[in-house]
Amino acid sequence: MERLRSSAKVKIHVESDNLIMYGSAVESAGCVLRGVMSLKLQEPIKVKSIVLELFGKMAVTWTEGLGNGHDRLFREEKSVLNHTWTFLPKEAKLHLMNPGDYTYDFELVLPGDLPESTYVPNFYTVQYHLKATIERSTFMPNLNLRKIFHISRQLLPLTPDFLEPVAISNQWSNKLDYEITLPSKIYTHGDQIPITIRITPLTNTLRVRHLSCTLKEYMICRAAGSAAGILNTRPRAHGRVLFSTRDDKFGRTNNATSQADNFIEWTKVQTIPLPTSVQDLQCDIQNEAIRIRHKIKFVLSLINADGHVSELRAALPITICAINKTGxxxxxxxxxxxxxxxxxxxxxxxxxxxxxxxxxxxxxxxxxxxxxxxxxxxxxxxxxxxxxx
Known part of the structure; x- marks a missing residue:
């Protein structure tokens, strides 16, 4: 008699866990999902069928006000992709599979207008996954396995202005000159962003309290499709801090007594490590349902001669891409x-x-x-x- 619990092992191997579509939804030719599903049997089993299914789902969640301080939660799911590979079809009799290794390769061209994989907590998600199912005989539990993969969209082409150094420089209240420089505007997961900060005080009466640097991810979501007719069309904003640091020692050299004609420059190279996970750092996205952008913000807190506290604020936008290849x-x-x-x-x-x-x-x-x-x-x-x- 066949055992209720099988020792069979199912695995799904894909050529890449992160598929990339080049260009906008209008111009992209799409991408190709390739891989192999493997089944390892240590003993004979009887199966009805072996299939591999591909699912892509978009979910929009929102809260609609009902008045008097009451809200109602709505959730709408939409299928954006479906495909099935049948490796062993159902027949009148069960298939007897002997011990051994069985492999089934699969391939599918994905259209270029698919929405990118996205996760905005409590509002908008797009997820793609594969599901392998080995359907066994009646009363025997099926063998199932899921594998999530990610779809990203890449700028096409990378114009030269994206690859050149980015800098902002200005004079603030006739009290200091500042310059903030990045080697490029384009970055990807796992990159290290070196930021050069140069401050030249124009007066000796200025003291620095601290310098802070923050990388933020900004998301603006709006209902699309049939949800737009139900949901209040006001966009929902969501943001999160990906990196933050504060330097309380920056500019201390200006506290020492010096001659008025002495040149002073406060310089710092701040490195921002970008997360390696696509869940912890999302690529820049813009479509009818969501827009995701990234900015690096700087705050220089200063103490004037009269003791008044002022703040110099600056921001540099950066672009997070699926890949960053210039050579x-x-x-x-x-x-x-x-x-x-x-x-x-x-x-x-x-x-x-x-x-x-x-x-x-x-x-x-x-x-x-x-x-x-x-x-x-x-x-x-x-x-x-x-x-x-």
Whole structure:
């Protein structure tokens, strides 16, 4: 009798967890989702079917005032993408699967007008995921697995003004000159943003209390589609602080007694580390439902000669993109540009699963791809030959 709990292991491997669409929703050609679903059996099982489903959902949540201090919560969900791969169709009889490794490759071209993956707490979310289902016989629990992947949109093209250094400079109340410089306007997840701050006091009576630097993410949401007819169309604003620091020692050199003709410049290089997770840092987005922007804000708190406290405030907008490539790709990314083949992809996965977590060498990838081309392409039974090389 077949055991109620199966030892079967299901995995979903995708070529990339973060798919990128280049250009706006009007001009983008979309992107391609590729991968392999694997099933490892240590004992025979009977199944009805094996399918892989792709879901994309948009959810809008809002609160509508009913008067007298009462609110009502609404939630609307909309499907933006659906697709099903049937690897083993249902038949009159159950399929008997013997112990072994089973692999099923999948591929789908995604349209370029899809909304980007987004998460705005309590208002707007867009999420994409894959769901594998191995449907077993009656009264036997199915085997299920979900895998979330991310869709981002990339500027096209990256114009030169985005890649040039960004700076603001001005004179404040005839008391100081300031300059704030960034090496570029474009950044991505995991980047380090070096900010150079130069302050030149024009009077010796000025003292600094502190210098603060903050990176903020701004989101403006509005209801779209059928929700717009129900929801108050006033946009909802949401923001969060991604990084904040305060320097209480900045400008202390000006506190020392000095001659009036001495030149003083307060200089600081502040580095902002950007989060690596797409949940902790979202790309800049603009569509009919949401707009996301990022700014770095500076506040220089000053004490005047009469003891009055003043604040110099400045802000620099930056653009967060899915990728930030202005030159040749790094070695770690070079292998991704090779022609895609499910067999070669599986071979690299098996190399990693067999205790080799590092990236393969360039020569091994070329050899594997050459072997794939020579066999045009090999069957799954021939994959161990790829691995042995």
């Amino acid at each position: 040749l790709p790094a070695y770690e990314e070079a292998w991704r540009s090779l022609p895609y083949d499910p067999a070669a992809f599986l071979a690299l996965l098996y190399q990693s699963n067999n205790g080799n977590p590092t990236l393969p060498s360039y020569n091994s990838i070329v050899d594997n791809c050459s072997l794939v081309a020579a066999n045009n392409p090999p069957t799954y039974d021939e994959i161990p030959c790829l691995i042995s090389r």
